[in-house]
Amino acid sequence: MDNPNDVKELIPEFFYFPEFLENQNGFDLGRLQISKERVNDVILPKWAKSPEDFIYKHRKALESEYVSAHLHEWIDLIFGYKQRGPAAVEALNVFYYCTYEGAVDLDAITDEKERKALEGMISNFGQTPCQLLKEPHPMRLSLEELEKRRTRLDSCPLNIFEHLTELKSFFIEGISDNVPLVKAVVPKNQSHSFISQGSPDTLVTLSQNCLMGTHGWLPYNKNISNYFTFIKDPTVAGVKTQRCLAGPFSPGVEVTARLFVVSHDGKLLFSGGHWDNSLRVTSLVKGKTVGQHIHHMDIVTCLATDHFGIHLISGSRDTTCMVWQVLQQGGAPVGLSHKPVQVLYGHTDEVVSVSISTELDMAVSGSRDGTVIIHTVRRGQYMRSLRPPCDSSLPVSIMRLAVSWERHLVVHTCIEGKATLKDKNALHLYSVNGKHLCSAPLKEQVTDMCVSGEHVVIGSEQGFLSVRDLYSLALCVSPMAMRVSIRCVSVTKEQSHVLVGLDDGKLIVVGVGKPAEMRSGQITRKLWGSSKRLTQISSGETEYHTQEQP
Structure with missing residues (x-):
């Protein structure tokens, strides 16, 4: 490291792949020459508790404010004006001449030995990238400057995970009064045409009695006084206009959020739990069934889709999982493939939870047999089985699963038959390669x-909404008490609000409390096809008084 002629650069694995620091295969790597100590895992610095902690802190350092403030200097050295010439000499950024682009024309060299010698030099020393910039690169905005600029924009929703101590709750009634709200979600990838930019997104709700609602949703905008804008679907109020999911459900099936998935554009609803073992596709616009797929031998118990709506996975009482391709037309989902693209086996009991990530090529399933099984999406190849730790001799069910963008697997387990809540439920965190990290x-x-992102949001039967850190599973703030049981939770795509469906039919919207100065200066804005002020058609803004868990 002290040799000025030896240039070292960290490989990408230092920022995402903790497994490369461990000798998991037990290879014989020899012994040290002096101490004769056997070479095994990489010895970590004292500030790192584990390989995972080492990689996490490396990535945080790479994404830190300090690195952002000096990023332009690195660009100047590698791609910019300090790559060549007097500026490069002054910056001590000069390399062997053969490494520079265009320095040597190998095709013009007729002497075979000379040409091979130069090729060897280039291969040994490497090559400097093409020079892209001749002027100094501008400095990146600081976080403080970015926040100031964002406040000047028309729309400025705040990230709830950056302001967890400033959350406020609001309630919306009239969607499914006194009927549990089992699904409330703003699909993440809704597209708008150029002329409809700025128009509301669709917020989909589903009640336990199968009543469907497609409402208008806009997060906080500084030009209006609301924390958010919720435009209630008028069809949910009228008996003749209501759109309901075709039933009935199978006797004994508990109607919960995991039975339903909304397509990424908010136009289709995929549902399980039906009496004929079918996986159904329902148009949320027309309220009619547009697809019915019967391939499972028993009731479909759980569904999940990946982030971009490319694949859908279903789990069943028949112990199998099936991966389906979501058919697209003009970039919009129109249904499912006629038959599953993969059928996944391995469980010995009912599958009750599934999760899928096409990006990571992971199809994950959890069963009442206490195991989590991971397959690949593209080939349906079995990868590994996980059995979360448990001290009890009673059977353990894998009730919920989630694959994060950070390449972690979160598992919720519940001990069946245990009368008390003490140690009945637990969360477990696994790496993408199946290493148990914490519980x-x-x-x-x-x-x-x-x-x-880097947070886990949980709703409970006891009515508590809690936010936990993904890496430690520790509570970030005290749980919020919603008074009645929570049936579903979801985070909006801007991470600006948490949507909570309650047992009494209320929709709770949790967002960041805005300072008074940010809520002044209400301006009239027009929705497409409407001249009303947004605040006049909003059904939100009624504060729901919660309390922290004692």
């Missing part, structure tokens, strides 16, 4: 769970 006991009975 955390839960005091409540979990009813729904989702992962957003």
Whole structure:
């Protein structure tokens, strides 16, 4: 490291792949020459508790404010004006001449030995990238400057995970009064045409009695006084206009959030739990069934889709999982493939939870047999089985699963038959390669769970909404008490709000409390096809008084 002629650069694995620091295969790597100590795992610095902690801190350092403030200097050295010439000499950024682009024309060299010698030099020393810039690169905006610029924009929703101590809750009634709200979600990849930019997104709700609603949703905008804008679907109020999911459900099936998935554009609803073992596709616009797929031998118990709506996975009482391709037309989902692209086996009991990530090529399933099984999506190849740790001799069910963008697997387990809540429920965290990282006991009975960024959001039967850190599974703030049981939770695509469906039919919207100065200066804005002020058609903004868990 002290040799000025030896240029070292960290490989990408230093920022995402902790497994390369461990000798997991037990290879004989020899012994040290002096101490004769056997070479095994990489010896980590004292500030790193584990390979995972080492990689996490490396990535945080790479994404830190300090690195951002000096990023332009690195660009100047590698691609910019300090790559060549006097500026490069002054910056001590000069390399062997053969490494520079265009320095040597190998095709013009007729002497075979000379040409091979130069090729060897280039191969040994490497090559300097093409020079792209002749002027100094501008400095990146600081976080403070970015926040100031964002406040000047028309739309400025705040990230709830950056302001967890400033959350406020609001309630919306009239969607499914006194009927549990089992699904409330803003699909993440809704597209708008050029002329409809700025128009509301679709917020989909589903009640336990199968009543469907497609509402208008806009996060906080500084030009209006609301924390958010919710435009209630008028069809949910009228008996003649209501759109309902065709039933009935199979006797004994508990209607929960995991039975339903909304397509990424908010136009289709995929549902399981039906009496004929079918996986159904329903148009949310027309309220009619547009597809019915019967391939499972028993009831479909759980569904999940990947982030971009490319694949859908279904789990069943028949112990199998099936991966389906979501058919697209003009970039919009129109249904499912006529038959599953993969059928996944391995469980010995009912599959009750599934998750899928096409990007990571992972199809994950959890069963009442206490195992988590991971297959590949593209080939359906079995990868590994996981059995979360448990001290009890009673059977353990894998009730919920979630694969994060950070390449972690979060598992919720519940001990069946245990009368008390003490140690009945637990969360477990695994790496993408199946290494158990940590576990955390839960005091409540979990009813729904989702992962957003570096946080896990959980709703419970006891009515508590909690946010936990993805890496440690520790509580970030005290849980919020919603008074009645929570049936579903989801995070909006901007990470600006948490949507919570309650047992009494209320929709709770949790967002960041805005300072008074940010809520002044209400301006009239027009929705497409409407001249009303947004605040006049909003059904939100009624504060729901919660309390912290004692």
